[in-house]
Amino acid sequence: KQEVTQIPAALSVPEGENLVLNCSFTDSAIYNLQWFRQDPGKGLTSLLLIQSSQREQTSGRLNASLDKSSGRSTLYIAASQPGDSATYLCAVKLGNAGNMLTFGGGTRLMVKP
């Protein structure tokens, strides 16, 4: 069974710092990996999706990388801002159909002004 782990569970950094969030998964035969942002009491917003054939995806100050062989993905946030404070979750999809999406527990990020 696929297991997804996110470390650290919580992170506090000063504004302007570059930071890396980690996501590891046990089954490397994934179809894609998606990073989400969740604000308190709200739904999830998709940030980046990386297909299994891709190594990385970029959107603005965000860069997500994927290393299937080692079972890892990282989300890099450049020049962090207080507005980046949220919980970040990664989710791994094993196949192209159905329910095979497994979520990590999330990293709760606080960026202090």
Add this chain to the structure above:
Amino acid sequence: DGGITQSPKYLFRKEGQNVTLSCEQNLNHDAMYWYRQDPGQGLRLIYYSQIVNDFQKGDIAEGYSVSREKKESFPLTVTSAQKNPTAFYLCASRDGAGANVLTFGAGSRLTVL
């Protein structure tokens, strides 16, 4: 604007009562999902549906029921058989083609009194 609408946002229930959470999407997505989120944890799949009039159990389906009579709608009923129903419930849908991105609603918070 296309999106997913969940209602109600907050719901209180007495023990022994069934409640139904609404999920409506106008994204023309075939697949729809219900997840449960507990504090500090990742999302767990309750039920999913890939097509109208068909749905499948997820990892924690006991005590829940769903229907999919229309493409746009995927209501979730939390029955009295669910022993610990207090949680945050998230509905999502997925486009079957293209980017295969999962899109979420804003969530419904259920509290059992």
